[in-house]
Amino acid sequence: MKFTLRAATGVLAAAALAAVFAPPASAAAxxxxxxxxxxxxxxxxxxxLNQAVDATAPATVAPGGALDVVVDPGPNQVPSQAAGYNVKEVRSFSLKVPVPSNATLSGVELTGGSGLGPTPPQxxxxxGIVTVTFEGPIAGGATFELPTVTAHLTAGTSGTIASTLYGTSYSDAGLSFTAVVSTFLGNxxxxxxxxxxxNPVLTSTTIG
Incomplete structure (x- = not known):
């Protein structure tokens, strides 16, 4: 996760669909x-903040067919400084992803990931929203990798299954966390x- 600061003080991101019995998936970064x-x-x-992810999706799925939504984030790094202050750690992460329209959720798997702290992500x-959380902490300057997320879906009867991220404003956030920095006031x-x-359309799958 690259933090590009616009002022003082200064992670999942994405979903992809792969059908169980469907044409080969295409990939997009x-x-x-x-x-x-x-x-x-x-x-x-x-x-x-930026997070690179690869997204894959089948072009089509049969009505009522099974789909997997897969998240494959790339490695990232917490900054060691923000606006001249030392970043001690970041913690208490929460990321929201909407269940796509024209599909229902049957389960989620979290696999892999590294450097995320002692408590596994949940x-x-x-x-209609999937929320992934983990406590951390991740120390300032440390590298980490978010887990791969696989959400199992069932397609509806018709239409398009388009995956996106959640959030429209600071008060309707899709990602939240707490940063701890050292300042002249203390931590x-x-x-x-x-x-x-x-908020891009990550994948689009036609039911039919």
């Missing part, structure tokens, strides 16, 4: 950009809310 706001005692601070689903915890900007 994305560099997802999240627009973030960190709330600190010094006021709101702004940053962007997932939950409610209201400052900065709850941070992010949304994908832009």
């Amino acid at each position: 994305f560099d997802i950009v999240y627009d973030c706001q960190a709330n600190t005692p010094l006021g709101a601070q702004y940053l962007t 997932w939950s689903a409610a209201g 400052v915890s900065a709850p941070t809310s992010c949304f994908p900007n832009p």
Whole structure:
């Protein structure tokens, strides 16, 4: 996760579909950009972060057919400094991904990943949204890799299954975490809310 800071103080991102009994999947690479706001005692601070992911999807799926939504993020790194302050760690991650229209969710698998802290990532689903969480911490300057996420779907009767990310604003965030930085005030915890900007269509599969 590359943090490109626009001010002081300064991760999953993407989904792909692969049918169980479908034509071979095609692959696409994305560099997802999240627009973030960190709330600190010094006021709101702004940053962007990037996460590279590869996305794959079958071109078609039969009505009622089984699909797998696969997330394959690339390695990334937490910055060691932000606006002249040392980044001690980032923790308490939460990433939301909507279940695509014209499909239902039957389960999620999280595999792989490294450098994410002692507690394995977990997932939950409610209201048509899958949420992946892990506590961390990830130290400033450390490298890490988010887990591969496979969401099992069942196609509807017709239409298109298009996968995207969740979030439209800081108050309707799709990604959140807490950054801890060293400042002249001591260690400052900065709850941070992010949304994908832009929010691309990652994959598109036609039912039929």
